[in-house]
Amino acid sequence: MPRKEYQEINTCAELTERVQELGILPxxxxxxxxxxxxxxxSEEVQYTTLPDGGWEWPMWKWKGEVIRESGCAYGKFIDGKACFISKEWWPDFCNYRRHRFPLPEEGSLDDMILQTLRENGSLTTRELRAACDFVGKNMRGKFDTYVRRLEMACRVVIEDFVYPVDRHSREYGWGWALLTTPEERFGKEACAPARTPEESRERLACHLRDILPRCDEQLLDFILK
Structure with a gap:
């Protein structure tokens, strides 16, 4: 467990506070x-299957509100897995990660996806996929691979989740990620702090050692690679 003993999370507000407290939280x-x-x-906020075959997952539904209320970054930032990064720690994380993953080559598919998103400000995953002409069999999986790579490179973030509604105006389903660029969400300065990538890595390393037990170089490389 993290060195500090934390109370269980029971509400969206508590999850928002935990993101702010830890700074980086998968x-x-x-x-x-x-x-x-x-x-x-807590057990009450975990994924649960319902007798009618449906499901309930309070914590999943909170993600959009946490992003909006905290102003954090959200995306697949660690080993291709989703993670919250607070506004405080985003500049250093972005600075170091972009050092490791330079801008996509001009004219590449990664570049085309990124340029399309920049031109539109923000788009849901399905809107961006259609705008980039990733249609047809097996294209959704290929598109998701490109977007995940751009998120890992801190070129794309999720700023909210959009849900379809039924005829009773109730939201349902897993939702669609609303994608944007970090510059659009946080501004250019927040993505390029006045520090070298090495200085940003050291700041991140000190912080991660503070919140994680046995955080050696191997674990740091896994988290920050």
């Missing part, structure tokens, strides 16, 4: 040591 189980929103959540 949504789902990642290391198996308690460092995730899922593992910190």
């Amino acid at each position: 949504f789902l189980r990642l290391l198996g040591d308690g460092w995730s929103a899922e593992e910190m959540g």
